[in-house]
Amino acid sequence: MTDMVFEDAARCMAELGHPHRLQIFQLLIKAGDGGLSVGEIQRDLGIPKSTLAHHIAQLLAAGLMTQEREGRVQRCRIAAGRAKAFVTFFVTDCCEGLPGVELAI
Numbered sequence: 001m002t003d004m005v006f007e008d009a010a011r012c013m014a015e016l017g018h019p020h021r022l023q024i025f026q027l028l029i030k031a032g033d034g035g036l037s038v039g040e041i042q043r044d045l046g047i048p049k050s051t052l053a054h055h056i057a058q059l060l061a062a063g064l065m066t067q068e069r070e071g072r073v074q075r076c077r078i079a080a081g082r083a084k085a086f087v088t089f090f091v092t093d094c095c096e097g098l099p100g101v102e103l104a105i
Contacts, residue, residue: 004089012086015062020045021055028065028078035077038067 004012016022027036027044036044042052056076059065063082068075 004085009086009089011062012064012082013090015058015064018055018058020047020051021059024052024055024059024076025064025078025083028076029083031077033077035075038074038076041076 016025023045024041027041038049038052038056041056042049045052047055056065056067060067064079064086066077066079068077
């Protein structure tokens with residue numbers, strides 16, 4: 001069993017259950033270590049800054065991403081350890097042994 005407990009996994013699932021938050025999560029994974037600025041995420045999603053700020057706050061609170069200021073830019077990055085723990089928990093711990101499905105991470 002991974003280090004993630006059911007309550008943590010449920011929180012991650014709840015936050016990723018919104019399409020915009022799932023898109024942000026995916027964008028940050030694809031961006032890798034360099035992350036993306038808030039402006040870059042906003043351009044990709046085409047949503048208002050206030051709406052994006054709300055979604056980012058939810059992902060930060062769930063521990064799925066980090067944010068740091070670089071001069072005038074807010075840089076967002078995936079919280080790799082937490083994201084990996086969630087995916088591992090969901091795929092391996094919850095779904096391992098699903099008949100007819102072979103899962104690999």
